[in-house]
Every structure is written in C-alpha cells, then in structure tokens.
Amino acid sequence: MKIAFFYPERGYLGTGNRSIWGGRFYYSLGVLAGVIKKQGHSVSIKGGVKTFTMMELSASVKREKPDLIGISALSHQSGSVRNMVGKLRSLAPGVPLVFGGIHCTIDPEDALLDSGADFVVCGEGEKPLTELLSTIESGKSPAGIPGVWRKQGTSITPALPAELVSDLDDLPFADLETAHFMESDDYRIFHRFPILAARGCPHSCDFCCNSAWQSLYGPGHYRFRSPEHVCDELQSVAVIYKDLEYIQFQNDVFFPNLQWLERFVKLYRQVNLPLSVLLSLDMINKDSAQLLAELPLREVFVGIEHGGLDRTGKSGGEDFAKSVCERTRILRDLGIRLATFNMLGIPGGTAGDIYDSLLLNTHAAPAMVQVSYLYPYRKTAVYDRFSGLRAPLSYPTYFEGTVFRRKHVERHLRFYFVNYVRLLELMISIAEKKDRLARILFRGLFWPLPLSLKRILLRIVSAKVQIERKVFRIRF
Ligand code: B12
Numbered sequence: 001m002k003i004a005f006f007y008p009e010r011g012y013l014g015t016g017n018r019s020i021w022g023g024r025f026y027y028s029l030g031v032l033a034g035v036i037k038k039q040g041h042s043v044s045i046k047g048g049v050k051t052f053t054m055m056e057l058s059a060s061v062k063r064e065k066p067d068l069i070g071i072s073a074l075s076h077q078s079g080s081v082r083n084m085v086g087k088l089r090s091l092a093p094g095v096p097l098v099f100g101g102i103h104c105t106i107d108p109e110d111a112l113l114d115s116g117a118d119f120v121v122c123g124e125g126e127k128p129l130t131e132l133l134s135t136i137e138s139g140k141s142p143a144g145i146p147g148v149w150r151k152q153g154t155s156i157t158p159a160l161p162a163e164l165v166s167d168l169d170d171l172p173f174a175d176l177e178t179a180h181f182m183e184s185d186d187y188r189i190f191h192r193f194p195i196l197a198a199r200g201c202p203h204s205c206d207f208c209c210n211s212a213w214q215s216l217y218g219p220g221h222y223r224f225r226s227p228e229h230v231c232d233e234l235q236s237v238a239v240i241y242k243d244l245e246y247i248q249f250q251n252d253v254f255f256p257n258l259q260w261l262e263r264f265v266k267l268y269r270q271v272n273l274p275l276s277v278l279l280s281l282d283m284i285n286k287d288s289a290q291l292l293a294e295l296p297l298r299e300v301f302v303g304i305e306h307g308g309l310d311r312t313g314k315s316g317g318e319d320f321a322k323s324v325c326e327r328t329r330i331l332r333d334l335g336i337r338l339a340t341f342n343m344l345g346i347p348g349g350t351a352g353d354i355y356d357s358l359l360l361n362t363h364a365a366p367a368m369v370q371v372s373y374l375y376p377y378r379k380t381a382v383y384d385r386f387s388g389l390r391a392p393l394s395y396p397t398y399f400e401g402t403v404f405r406r407k408h409v410e411r412h413l414r415f416y417f418v419n420y421v422r423l424l425e426l427m428i429s430i431a432e433k434k435d436r437l438a439r440i441l442f443r444g445l446f447w448p449l450p451l452s453l454k455r456i457l458l459r460i461v462s463a464k465v466q467i468e469r470k471v472f473r474i475r476f
C-alpha cells in the first residue's frame with residue numbers, strides 16, 4: 001500500500017502569530033515510517049521539516065494517489081488538521097484518514113470529533129498502524145484493533161490502549177531519507193542529529209503531557225534502548241552525514257541507571273561527536289557525573305523551571321534550592337557546561353517566584369538558558385487545577401489561555417519574561433562583585449511598583465552594573 005504522512009508544522013508561533021522557527025526533525029515519525037516500510041509498504045512524509053501550503057498538499061496527493069493518509073500533530077496544530085481533513089476528503093474521496101500523535105493520545109474522542117478523521121490512534125503508533133494496514137489490505141473490517149478509535153458517520157467506536165513496543169531495540173532506526181532529515185533546520189543550520197534513546201519519563205510534572213502516557217500505560221511506558229542500539233544508529237548516521245557537529249539527545253532523562261551510562265560511555269568512543277543531553281537533577285551525583293565527564297559533552301540541560309517550585313508545582317522550598325546548588329556544582333566542578341530550562345507564567349505565580357528562579361539560576365551559573373511559557377495542556381494537573389485558565393479546544397498559538405493573556409497580569413509578567421536573561425546576567429554580576437547598592441536597587445525591581453518605574457530602575461541598574469558573563473538565550 002502507499003501511505004502518505006502529513007505533519008502540519010506551522011513553525012513555532014510567537015506573539016501575533018509570527019512564526020519564529022520551523023523545520024525541526026521529528027525522530028519518532030522517522031521510526032514510524034521505518035516500521036511501515038519494513039512491512040512492505042511505500043511511505044512518504046510531507047511537513048515537519050518544512051511547512052506546506054494547501055496547494056502543495058493537493059499537488060502531493062494528486063501525484064502520489066495514496067491508499068491511506070496519516071496525519072501527525074501536536075495540540076497546537078490541531079486546527080490545521082481539521083482544515084486539512086476537509087481538503088483531503090475532497091481530494092481523495094474514500095481514502096482512509098488516520099490521525100495520531102500526542103494530541104490524540106491525550107483525548108482520542110475529542111481528536112476524532114474535532115478533526116473529522118476516520119481513525120484516531122491513541123498511544124504508540126507502531127503496532128496499531130501496522131495492524132490497521134494489514135486489516136485494510138486484506139479487506140477485513142478494521143474493528144477491535146487496540147489503539148484505533150473509529151468514526152463512522154456520527155458514531156464513535158472507542159478502543160483499548162495501543163500495545164506498547166516492549167523492546168525498543170526491535171524498532172528500526174529512524175528513516176532519515178523519508179523524514180527528510182537533510183532539509184531540516186537541525187541539519188542545515190545546527191549541523192546536529194536529534195535522537196531519542198528512550199520513550200517516556202519516570203516523573204510526573206504538573207504541566208507535562210507525560211501524565212497522559214502514564215495514565216494509559218503506568219510506569220511500564222518508561223523504556224530505554226540499549227546503548228548498543230543507540231550507538232549503532234549514531235555510527236551509521238555519522239558515516240553518511242560527515243559534517244555533523246553534535247548529537248542532541250531529546251529524551252527527557254539521558255540515562256536510566258549507572259550500568260547503562262557506563263556501557264554507553266565505552267561504546268560512544270566509536271562515535272565521539274560532542275553531545276547535548278537532558279538530565280533531571282535527581283540523576284546527578286558524584287558517580288554519574290564522573291561518568292558523564294568522560295563523554296565529549298557539549299552541554300547538560302537541567303530543568304529549574306519556575307521559582308523553586310518542584311515538579312508537582314508545590315514550593316520545593318530549601319530542599320529544592322539546596323539540591324539545585326549542590327548538584328549543579330558537581331557538574332560545574334568537572335568542567336561540564338550547564339544549560340537550564342526556565343518556565344514562566346505558572347498560574348498564580350508572582351514576581352517573587354521569578355526572583356527565586358533567577359536566584360536558583362545564579363547558583364547554577366548556566367552558560368545558556370531556555371525560557372518558555374507554561375501552556376496549560378488539557379489533561380495535565382495544571383490544567384485541572386486552574387480551571388479559570390482553560391485553553392480553547394483548538395490551540396492556534398502558544399499564548400491562548402495562558403496567564404499572559406490576562407491583561408493586568410500580563411504586563412507585569414511580560415516585563416520579567418522579556419528581560420529575564422538580562423536580569424539573570426545582572427544578578428550573576430552583582431553576586432560576583434558583592435555590590436550592596438546594586439543589590440538593593442535590583443531587589444526593587446521585584447517590589448509592587450508601577451511598570452514605568454520598574455523600567456527606569458532597570459535602566460539605572462543596567463548602567464551601574466557591568467555585565468561580565470553573558471548568558472546565551474535559546475530561542476525556542
Ligand atoms: C522529542 C520532542 C520534541 C522534538 C521533536 C518534535 C515532535 N514533534 O515530537 C522537538 C525538540 C523538536 C520538540 C519541540 C517542541 N515540543 Co516537544 N516533545 C518531544 C518529546 C520529549 C518526545 C516526543 C516523542 O518522540 N515521544 C515518543 C513517541 C513514541 O511519541 P510520539 O511523538 O507521540 O509519537 C508516537 C505516537 O503519538 C504515534 N503517532 C505520532 N504521529 C502519528 C501519526 C499517525 C498517522 C499514527 C497512526 C500514529 C502517530 O506514533 C508515534 C510512535 O509511537 C515530547 C514528550 C513526550 N513524552 O512525548 C515533547 C512534546 C511532544 N513537545 C511538546 C511541545 C509543546 C513542544 C514545543 C511546542 C516546545 C514547547 N514550547 O514546549 C515544540 C514544538 C515542535 C513542533 N512544532 O513540532 C509537548 C506537546 C504538547 C501537546 N499537547 O501538543 C510534549 C508532549 C511535551 C509536553 N510539554 O508535554 N519536541
């Protein structure tokens with residue numbers, strides 16, 4: 001069968017719907033394509049690494065004449081999916097339309113009703129999609145396949161959760177050609193290869209959709225590939241793409257335990273490209289850091305997020321602050337470059353929380369920070385807790401339904417958001433120089449002053465303090 005995948009990437013939509021970036025490589029879609037190909041089908045992917053217009057979509061469907069159309073999307077692209085489904089119906093009447101991805105996993109019924117697709121896959125796509133294709137190919141009725149929700153007219157047939165891939169080493173490497181890796185910004189601009197060595201995450205942060213995976217599958221959803229499988233893939237990629245500058249591990253927790261890390265460190269010598277990894281603070285101790293230091297690390301990302309709140313959204317208090325200081329120091333002492341994730345806009349958050357976040361960052365002394373808005377995704381704890389902030393069903397931007405849309409809060413929080421990195425640089429410099437007057441003036445920026453006064457104060461502090469250490473801001 002001929003399968004055409006569409007991923008309606010619209011770029012990262014900033015304020016005023018301006019596209020800030022686009023063109024990211026979607027590793028898991030590359031794997032899904034590989035699985036389908038192995039089953040003997042031909043596969044094409046459009047989107048993801050490059051946006052496409054409706055005209056391009058039409059031309060592609062007319063040219064390829066697919067037997068089944070698959071659509072993948074995050075929640076923010078769900079509006080585009082609805083428009084696409086309408087168009088695809090007239091372009092390819094009778095061709096089954098299957099929608100999958102995290103948006104469908106969170107709420108399959110809603111995704112089915114809202115998109116108008118024939119099928120929605122809830123959970124991991126490999127097993128349900130291969131089974132669906134075999135069933136359609138053999139002319140049987142596609143009923144009762146775990147993970148595959150179906151819509152016929154107005155009636156919806158729910159399904160049991162899709163079966164998980166129990167051993168991730170059974171999956172093929174991502175099909176880079178089909179997923180157009182060479183056209184992605186990851187390759188063209190950043191010269192990096194993004195990879196996932198794991199699926200799932202052991203934690204359950206209030207704002208994260210990981211809770212949807214956990215409620216479907218329980219703790220078993222957190223799985224790792226073997227170091228051998230990961231390094232084999234990286235070696236084969238490095239042979240083809242000789243100008244790669246680094247490897248970007250996108251799994252939320254870089255390693256599951258010390259044995260895995262030890263083995264990985266040995267095998268990675270064959271690859272030996274710089275690598276960028278994500279770690280949760282609790283994975284950092286003297287033993288793991290010693291092993292990490294043997295790798296050619298470019299940087300280690302850790303989540304500080306917001307105002308010393310721990311991952312359940314409660315104040316982590318001194319314990320959390322102490323943990324940030326101690327664990328980040330272990331890495332710094334070994335010369336490992338740090339980057340932090342920061343999240344602004346937690347409902348109910350105050351200027352004081354932002355001050356605390358900056359203070360924690362000052363202790364961590366990162367070389368880079370990534371700042372993003374909290375988005376209240378449905379079926380997350382944050383969404384349930386702050387019912388006043390409910391996001392609309394469709395998610396046209398990254399700002400609808402966030403605290404930044406609330407007028408009186410927005411202006412003040414935006415002041416800190418826009419100036420966050422500058423404030424951090426100032427705070428680090430003031431701490432290093434032990435300048436008492438500058439510290440008092442700086443503290444004033446967090447008093448309940450009118451915004452115009454805060455702006456003037458920021459200018460005064462900036463003029464007084466010479467920033468000696470620049471912190472790089474990652475635009476996400
Ligand atoms: C790797 C990753 C990225 C990568 C790759 C992007 C991508 N599209 O996944 C990068 C770094 C580019 C990225 C960027 C962003 N990400 Co991101 N990312 C992830 C992460 C950590 C892993 C994704 C993954 O591969 N999971 C494992 C695979 C197995 O799951 P999957 O991707 O859902 O795919 C499976 C099934 O859903 C299904 N499937 C998927 N598509 C299809 C299609 C069909 C037809 C079928 C049948 C099945 C199917 O089969 C797949 C294989 O089993 C997730 C967290 C998570 N736990 O999922 C966040 C996550 C997906 N990201 C998220 C967000 C918000 C973003 C950003 C907006 C950044 C931000 N501001 O937070 C950008 C936007 C990117 C974009 N426009 O595409 C959110 C999405 C929330 C939502 N409800 O939409 C998540 C869930 C994290 C969170 N905050 O909770 N991300």
Ligand code: SF4
Pocket residue numbers: 201202203204205208209210252280311
């Ligand atoms: S550590 Fe990261 S992936 Fe895991 S639950 Fe928290 S935010 Fe989500």
